[in-house]
Amino acid sequence: MxxxxxxxxxxxxxxxxxxxxxxxxxxxxxxxxxxxxxxxxxxxxxxxxxxxxxxxxxxxxxxxxxxxxxxxxxxxxxxxxxxxxxxxxxxxxxxxxxxxxxxxxxxxxxxVGATLLAPGDADWPAGLDDLGDHAPLALWVRGRPSALLDGTAVAIVGARAATSYGTLVAGELADGLAMRGGLVVSGGAYGIDGAAHRAALAAGGTTVAFLAGGVDRFYPAGHEDLLGRVAALGAVASEVPIGSAPTKWRFLQRNRLIAAAAAATVVVEAGHRSGSLNTAAHAAQLGRPLGAVPGPVTSPSSSGSHRLLREHDALCVTNAAEVWELAGGGEPGRLRGGHGSPEAGSTGGPSGERRDDTRLRVVDALSTRTPYPVAELARRAGLEPVVVRGALGRLALSGDVAERGGGWVRTG
Amino acid sequence: MxxxxxxxxxxxxxxxxxxxxxxxxxxxxxxxxxxxxxxxxxxxxxxxxxxxxxxxxxxxxxxxxxxxxxxxxxxxxxxxxxxxxxxxxxxxxxxxxxxxxxxxxxxxxxxVGATLLAPGDADWPAGLDDLGDHAPLALWVRGRPSALLDGTAVAIVGARAATSYGTLVAGELADGLAMRGGLVVSGGAYGIDGAAHRAALAAGGTTVAFLAGGVDRFYPAGHEDLLGRVAALGAVASEVPIGSAPTKWRFLQRNRLIAAAAAATVVVEAGHRSGSLNTAAHAAQLGRPLGAVPGPVTSPSSSGSHRLLREHDALCVTNAAEVWELAGGGEPGRLRGGHGSPEAGSTGGPSGERRDDTRLRVVDALSTRTPYPVAELARRAGLEPVVVRGALGRLALSGDVAERGGGWVRTG
The missing domain is CATH 1.10.150 (DNA polymerase; domain 1)
Known part of the structure; x- marks a missing residue:
């Protein structure tokens, strides 16, 4: 009933x-x-x-x-x-x-022109439902509620007290994500959050800010203009009622919304006990991909990011393409390459089995000035003459060696 | 016979x-x-x-x-x-x-005063035997062969074209390792290698350089003095005969000795295709712990380190203590902390079960100026009055709150 x-x-x-x-x-x-x-x-x-x-x-x-x-x-x-x-x-x-x-x-x-978005609405971000009993009952939204579904959502979060390095990188990531049609989600704070929102807007992309207080009052005050633009072109959202103050508790709970609304969370710069580590923990608990941008180990502003890499199995991300891959789901490149890549797989033996190795050893043995006969090259390279002859043939095709005076010289 | x-x-x-x-x-x-x-x-x-x-x-x-x-x-x-x-x-x-x-x-x-160190000798580094058929037949050593066993060996390697950041960090790591009684192993090259050797010597520690050419001639020439000091206080070693030139092939093979002689390998700074990635690959193939020092993503000199973090499951290391732990064997801190740490575990519900959460919410609800009665604090915090009273009792013990005019204020 x-x-x-x-x-x-x-x-x-x-x-x-x-x-x-x-x-x-x-x-x-x-x-x-x-x-x-x-x-x-x-x-x-x-x-x-x-x-x-x-x-x-x-x-x-x-x-x-x-x-x-x-x-x-x-x-x-x-x-x-x-x-x-x-x-x-x-x-x-x-x-x-x-x-x-x-x-x-x-x-x-x-x-203030806020509207209510509830589970079941077409624009409701399904990711929030993964919070189960702790999912928000509804969201108050200023701006366009459909912005929450504008492309693959990626959370870019980090320290308020960001360095110029951090804001630069946050901006580059948000710009690259916006260019790829991604939705940049963040918390509207000073520092990294603001840089991410700003760059997404500048790139003509969509961005969404989740606030810890009511959406009637944009917080922090210094971001009133920025959040006004976020609302005008995307959305500013909060689960707490209009008129609510942002409290520390609400900031922590707000972080779970950012993590749950995004397909992946990336921490750009974070002190050792930064609040953005809490967002990262929410992402990890939700099983969402978690990325961290490294920085100088001499910078305390990156120590939280490094902690995520060390202790929480975050993936090291260094550019927008890697973040985009992370958010695309699946294994984000960790299994690619491996030790079979050319510069990472030369533990093996020296025989003629590996053409690259042989080529390298014959090139080592060659001189640019003194022509060496095959026998001498074989001795210098520690390879069989037949192998040296084969390598010389291939090197001659690419113009890297030439015969001269009964021997071979390197031309490159 | x-x-x-x-x-x-x-x-x-x-x-x-x-x-x-x-x-x-x-x-x-x-x-x-x-x-x-x-x-x-x-x-x-x-x-x-x-x-x-x-x-x-x-x-x-x-x-x-x-x-x-x-x-x-x-x-x-x-x-x-x-x-x-x-x-x-x-x-x-x-x-x-x-x-x-x-x-x-x-x-x-x-x-040149070189001596031969062979498997079976008391000073032979047992780790080299892990190379199996590809182990060196013997090592030519200048200096003190026993230096190879002077404490837990850690390879500190990286780019020749290092930045001031890289050489600074390499030096700090080597210094910290030497202070802990570790043995710093590297390749004697310009850049990261040289900084590691130098700092180890400056700290009064032992360091060993593995060369790609014969130990009769120190390479590179600009490190003749440095390698002389390494030999005087530690050892300079090579598997190739006296009089051998360093070739590209021998550099690659030399890298396997560094990786195998060390309990762990750390790449400090490396370009995207740096030779130190080859040393890292050898360490990984040998099942040795592998660390990489992050740096600015805007620095090409750190791109190889980041690649190791992304693709090769290297552990992010940021100081000597972390490197020391890595080389000490076992799981190097990756499993510590987890999401149960104070700032990384607040996804859960709001009830009074979690004392830290409750404390935070009551502190949020308090004012430093206006005294609020318990009922009002409970409303503001969204907590039961009995829970608020309990939290106020604990906060009063630590002097963070005080009763005033029939209510409570925050004093901190």
Whole structure:
């Protein structure tokens, strides 16, 4: 049975839902309401929605139910202590059960032109669903929600206190990804994030910023213009309600959205304890490809990237082509080449089996001035005369040797 | 049955063998003689010595035997086409069957104070035996042969055309290794090799240089003083006879000695097709730990190092401690840390289960100016009041919060 929700006046803010059915509208409104009550990543809310759907879940929570009513729904997905979990969740959510405040939040969303994107919408990034119970209930978006699906998404993240090297590389990667039709995802911060957004825009590409606070206020303040352009040409998104401040917790949870929305995550520059390592950890936990851009070992700004390479099996990426390959899925070049490549496979024996080796040894034995007969070349090279003759024949074809005065000289 | 060798007068050059038995002397002399005939890494010579010992092998080859006499010995270790292999080998070796030239080579070795180090000697680096049939027959050494066993050996190699960054890092690694009692092994070249040798000497440590040519002449010429000091305090070694020129082939084969003599190989700086990648490939083929020092992706001098990280599963190493750990054997830190480390493991839910997360969220909710009661902090943090109270208690213990005017403020 579906409840009709009476949480707020049918708000213009859900403009994507103009013309939507009542059920679709209720679904979105219910998600917005639940998102208003919980902190990002609240797994109990996620499990509740998974169990009974957003409308039932919102109606239940809005009724300020006894814990037992919630517990019975949590028991089904296998909560070990459903009553304790239900009691704790309702205690967390109850202080925010303020319909007037929720209505004001929706009005403010309408004023800034934010729209709600919910799972099931055509523009919903499917990657977010991989977060399971911790997936966002919905996203508030300024800009074009469809931007979230503009090509293969790659997260370019890194330190706020970036060096000129880091911002240069971040810009080059974002530029190259945009040129290839990729979508550059980042966190809108100073330093690496900003450089990535800027370069993507400059290349005429699309970029999306996930914020830790509400999308009504662009953070940091110094990026108000930049994030305005990101919203104008792509999208600025957040799971927290309009009017929410960015807190440290919300930054950490925001990072999981960046990792989950992107096909791959690349850390460009990061101090040893940089927040971007948290984004990298989310990517790794989601099983997403993780890249790290190396830098000078003398630069503390690269120590976090090196830590990812050392301890977290990140792939070393040095240019946009390698990042693009990483995001394309599959094994990103780690198995290519190997020890069979010309300059990496000469451990073997010296006989005439390996033409390249033989050629090298005959060239070593030749002089550019003194003509040597084959026998002498064989002695100098430590090769059989027949092998030397064969090599000389091939070298003569390419013009690298010439016969002179009964012997051979190197001409190149 | 052992032949008495009559290849040369019992030479003073084998000074390590003064007082040695006739058999020991003959063994060394036979190896020197075979080494005089073959190019480095000659697997047929290696198999012959493995089959019948060096004295028998040298006596046989010195007798300029018919190929069948050699083939029967090669058939035993399983050569697919022993007669062809024997014929080719004898053709390779015969032009150098010059006893007078061999004797002159020994005399020259005596003049420069070189000594012969052979498998079985107490100072022989056992790691070289891992090269199997391609192991060196013996090493000519200037300096102190025991230097080859002075502590855990680490190869520090890289580009000749190194940047100031590369030489700085090579020096710091070698310094740190020497300080830890390690032995720095390298190739004596300009650039990274030279920086590694120099820093090891400056730190009062031991260092060994493997040369591609004979140890009578230090190569490159500009490193004559440096290699003189390496020989004075450590050792300069080569498998090729005194008087041999360094050829490209011998450089490649020399690289296998560096990789095999060291417990681990580290490439500091290398262009995309640098010779040090060949040393790295030898290390990988020998199953030895391989490290690469990252650098700016904008520097072509680091592109080879990055290639090792990307394609050859080299470990990213950034300081001497990490290199030391790499050479110490076992898994070099790749499995440490993981996603459970504090800043890399916050994907999970928001409940009160994780004390660090709770602390963070309560700190987020606190103000330094406005005192908030517990209920308001719980609302702001999205946590149960009981959880907030517990966190406030712990924060109060550490002096990070204080009660004021019926609420709590952050003091830090």
């Amino acid at each position: 579906r409840h009709r929700l009476d949480l707020a006046p049918r708000p213009d803010v859900l403009e994507r839902l103009r013309g939507a059915s009542d059920a679709e509208h209720d679904d979105a409104l219910a998600r917005a309401f639940l998102g208003f009550l919980v902190e990002p990543g609240d797994g109990i809310a996620g499990r509740l929605v998974a169990a009974v759907g957003p409308v039932e879940a919102a109606a239940l929570v809005a009724s300020d139910p006894p814990p037992e009513a919630l517990a019975v729904l949590l028991a089904d997905p296998g909560e070990a202590a459903p009553l304790a979990a239900a009691r704790a969740a309702l205690e967390r959510w109850r202080p925010r059960l303020d319909r007037a405040a929720f209505a004001r939040s929706l009005e403010q969303a309408a004023r | 052992r032949h008495r060798l009559d290849l040369a007068p019992r030479p003073d050059v084998l000074e390590r063998l003064r007082g040695a038995s006739d058999a020991e002397h003959d063994d060394a002399l036979a190896r020197a003689f075979l080494g005089f005939l073959v190019e480095p890494g000659d697997g047929i010579a290696g198999r012959l010595v493995a089959a019948v010992g060096p004295v028998e092998a040298a006596a046989l080859v010195a007798s300029d035997p018919p190929p069948e006499a050699l083939a029967v010995l090669l058939a035993d270790p399983g050569e697919a086409a022993p007669l062809a292999a024997a014929r080719a080998a004898l053709e390779r070796w015969r032009p150098r069957l010059d006893r007078a030239a061999f004797a002159r080579s020994l005399e020259q070795a005596a003049r």
